[in-house]
Amino acid sequence: MTQARPLRADAVRNRKKILDAAHLLITRHGPEVPMDAIAEAAGVAVGTLYRHYPTKTDLVGAVLSRHVERMTLAVEEAADRVRAGEHAMTELTALVSRVIEAAAQDHAVKAAAQGVGASYAPENDTRAAAALTELITAGQADGDLHSDVTVADFYLLLATAPLDQPREVRDRWLTLTLPGFTAAAR
Amino acid sequence: MTQARPLRADAVRNRKKILDAAHLLITRHGPEVPMDAIAEAAGVAVGTLYRHYPTKTDLVGAVLSRHVERMTLAVEEAADRVRAGEHAMTELTALVSRVIEAAAQDHAVKAAAQGVGASYAPENDTRAAAALTELITAGQADGDLHSDVTVADFYLLLATAPLDQPREVRDRWLTLTLPGFTAAAR
């Protein structure tokens, strides 16, 4: 229903080269990298970018989707481990740290969401939300997590992480922030 | 040493109109408002903007300075009150909330720092830092504030506030975050 005829071989090849180049450059320099730069890095002409992604926003969105997908997998894996008996709070903490570090690396990927009006909306990622809910519930059952903490709270936490700060600052920030999620505090 | 001859009357007048207009527009629409728009709002020609502020960055910087100045006064006032006997932790909490709300209003003012490379660097504001240190020390003396909390931690807190979120989210965020600063937690 989507693809009347399959993509031509060279088209497939180029599409990948473009996405890779875009990912690299956007990660490194932010979403404001010129299309020309991405094209050059991909070894393709600008026109080709536009054949595959009708607009820059679309391209950025595609890169973003990759990132979100990876993060979703991370959450689901954590949920799996907990289901297999691992300590929920431990997994949750590690997960938060992992997601933040990934985002800090991919820096611009995050900024991309704002900068361009690319579709990000983690709230919409049902899979991630489901897995995260599972983790939260488990943590609360263990009495480690404050009972009123929600998925939205975690998204808020991730959204406010100081991604542009050096690692040590990010760590300090986690130390300062996490207590608010703990059952004991408050 | 700075002003060989005093500014001409109309120059003074225009300078103020420009700063006011810039403040308004940057606050409302962010630092990306065109210079032309600011000029129009100020009832002046673009050229005049450039006479007073050689570069857009300078103009944004000037607007920023105003904001920082206001915030500095807020901190100093809080310190004064504590010195006069008020409860330090209470003042500190109120101060954080006040500064965040102000920034949320002035939204763009904050964004301005990033967007344009305008000089912001709150760390450099010695006066504010001094007053804040006083508040922190007092809070720790009362046993309300965790003993390892520093001025930098508060700046980090402010820097990560979700300014673009609605009021309720900001409040929730404070509820979640502040416990990490409390002596009891951790």
Add this chain to the structure above:
DNA sequence: CTTCATCATGAATCATGGTTCACTTTCCTG
């Protein structure tokens, strides 16, 4: 009331970067 140093004006200039499209090249089917 001159006079001129300041200041203001705003059209023109420059730079950047997204997007288009007439034309060429490449795949793939028959």
Add this chain to the structure above:
DNA sequence: CAGGAAAGTGAACCATGATTCATGATGAAG
């Protein structure tokens, strides 16, 4: 292997927005 559709190319086009500067206006000193 010929033919046409699919894909690629990149110079040109367009929009936006910062910055300049030749020219005109206006404060203030004498």
